Amino acid sequence: MRTTPETVAELIARQWGDHRPGLKSEDTVLSRHRTAQEAAARAALLVDLLPPGAEPHLGVLLDNTPEFPFWLGAAALAGAAVAGINPTRRGPELARDILHTDCRILVTERAHLPLLRGLDLPGVRILVTGTEEYEALLAPYAAAKPGEATVAPPGPGSRLLLYFTSGSTGAPKAAICTQGRLAAAGDSLARQFAVTPQDVHYICMPLFHGNAVIADWLPALVAGAPVALRRRFSATAFLDDVRAFGATYFTYVGRAVQYLLATEPRPDDREHTLRLGFGTEAGAVDAARFAERFGVRLVEGYGATEGGASVVRTPDTPPGALGRAGAGDDLAVIDPGTGAECPPAVLDDRGRLANGDEAIGELVNRGRSLFEGYWRNPDAEAARTRDGWYWTGDLFFRDPAGFLYFAGRTDDRLRVDSENLAAAVIENILARWSDAAAVAVYAVPDEVAGDQVMAALALREGAVFDPEAFAAFLAAQPDLGTKMSPRYVRIVGAMPTTATNKVHRVGLRKAGFRAAPDPVWWSPPGADGYRPLDPQALAELLAAYEAQGRAELLDR
Structure with missing residues (x-):
């Protein structure tokens, strides 16, 4: 029986001596032992490169290459933290992300070097993967083993991720994720979706974002399943990848499912190994279309990288709803103006929300929150946790049975002729247009x-x-x-x-x-x-x- 892990470092170390497939990428297949070996070598290098007294943080500016999970594993083993750097950021904004998270080491690749030209990054050492210099740096550490080199012994409270959360205003905030919370999240998803070593988790969402790490890489790591990497998401290459890797599971965010549905239908659309997709914002209409075309069930979930609230889907969840509050959460839909709980939604005989003005509010966790704060951003942290509650920044409504429905972001609210409307509700209707x-x-x-x-x-x-x-x-x-x-x-x-x-x-x-x-x-x-x-x-x-x-x- 699988034991519940306390740290991600423990999950990396469990791979040692396991010669089953662990990582697939393009034409490469590495064993679980080899992936642990590569992580251990980088952990030892990291410990030697970090200046004395520096925060144990490294930035990773990479596409989904094997180096990304190697460095995630290295940070876990060393008791350090990874800041996922978004390659779509430019100039001063990109420099700000690296410096704000106190990264003294930045791991990147040749393809992203043009992004760094002209940036003022004082005290940051840049490692370029795939170069002779990089290989020479790693060579002395080839015999390292998990646990031999640490900045500080990794524990459940050790920082592992500083992942930027997007926002409509202001600079992105770096959410803190500890090893204990991440290990528990991976274990929970592995159990929820009955992941086994025979599964293959296809990672096509970017690893600098929490979705790919928390909902894809970690459950595979917990269950002993291999992961398959796609450098960048491609709708046209999706099915070919799934077949080549034997993928059984993938995650998605945003409009990825719409892009897949927009590809030209093929007679063999259902000839593949995929059994499940897990993500957010596909919408009920597109989820139904995806299941009809590809024969694959999509499970919509809700849970931010910050960990402040989660909504869990149950077998009786009605169409359009995301589910009920996760274990330990006391979720409520709150009117931000008054602080009062919104009344249940009323749907008329045509399925229209009849009391959107009253029923739509911000989803708030009034119970125990797993939110661990933002790195060096006390104002944003205070705004997220005001009045002792965790405010998600997302609009929801709740039906009389307690099921929660996503209605958009707080800045997606529209007020038309004195009536409050939610963008997500309208989008779900317009998505039906063929x-x-x-x-x-x-x-x-x-x-x-x-x-x-x-x-x-x-x-x-x-x-x-x-x-x-x-x-x-x-x-x-x-x-x-x-x-x-x-x-x-x-x-x-x-x-x-x-x-x-x-x-x-x-x-x-x-x-x-x-x-x-x-x-x-x-x-x-x-x-x-x-x-x-x-x-x-x-x-x-x-x-x-x-x-x-x-x-x-x-x-x-």
């Missing part, structure tokens, strides 16, 4: 007061936007409230996303309906259907904002 490959809904300022609904649509290959067909589709949706229909529709060639496949909403909101060169359609007040927002209409619209003194809101 011509849509990806959908994003967000607020743009109304010219008089409040907001209006705007939608960005990426169309399926070969589709052309038909305004009459789109309007007819909206009219046929029984759960689309009268104020939910988008006033503005932007047709994008591809949905703008972050490096973790989440929609880049900040850019969409900032562009608003002035989204040249993308075509924008609109439904003027009192008019039926959609028409192009041509230069004359745009000029008249902007003049209305000027007349109301609200033009500056369009630039926020």
Whole structure:
């Protein structure tokens, strides 16, 4: 019987002497013993390279190559911490991430060296994998064993990850994740999904983000299953990878599932070994389409890298819901303005949320939180844990049976004609439109007061936007409230996303309906259907904002 691990270091050390497959990447297959050996060598090198008195932190600026899990394992063995560095960051922002987390060592690869040119990184030593210098540095440590070299003996409270969480405003915050919490999370998921050594976990989401490490790498490590690495996510290569690696499980975030569904269907779409996908933000419609096309069940979960709250799916979870509160959590949907708990959702006979104003609020954990803080960011930490509660920053509503439904981020709330709406609810409805490959809904300022609904649509290959067909589709949706229909529709060639496949909403909101060169359609007040927002209409619209003194809101 598998024992519950106390640290990730223990999980790395368990691989020693195990010659079953441990890591697959392109044409390479390494045993579990070899992966532990590589981690031990890097742990010993790390201990020798860290300056005396320095924080035991290293930055990892890599794609999903074998070096990434090697260094995760090395940090665990050495009692150090990894800061996952996002390669989509640039210039001063990238330098800020490295310096903010007190990284004295940065591990990168040749492909990312151009990102570092001209950056002022005082006291940071850069190691470039795949070079002769790098191999020469590692060579003396080839015989190292797990546990021989440590900065400090690793324990459950040892920091292991400093993973940046994205935000719509301000610099990203580095969430602290300890070895004990991470080991427990991996063990919990391995048990929940009955992971065995015969499984193969396909890691196609970026390892600098918590999803790939916590929900993919760690459960495999706990169960003794190999992992298979894809350098960067590719929708067109997904099935080929799954077959080549014999993958049985993968994780996803953001719009990855929509990209997979947008690929050209093939007769052999169901001929593969995959049994399960686990992630967030696929939506009920796309999850059903994925299961129908590929024969693979998607399990939607909720739980931030910070660990402050979790929602667990149970067999009786209704469609559209994420589940109930995880063990030990006292979750409530709270009105941020009053601090009072929101009443249960009321759905009318057409499935529409009839009391969104009252029912939608911020998900709060009033019980024991696993949140371990942000690195050197006391203000953000205090905001997250105000009044002794953990505030997730996410909008939810709860049905009378206690099931929780995701309604978007707190900055995704729209207020149209004095009615509060949630972007995620509208997105789930628009995702039903057969011509849509990806959908994003967000607020743009109304010219008089409040907001209006705007939608960005990426169309399926070969589709052309038909305004009459789109309007007819909206009219046929029984759960689309009268104020939910988008006033503005932007047709994008591809949905703008972050490096973790989440929609880049900040850019969409900032562009608003002035989204040249993308075509924008609109439904003027009192008019039926959609028409192009041509230069004359745009000029008249902007003049209305000027007349109301609200033009500056369009630039926020």
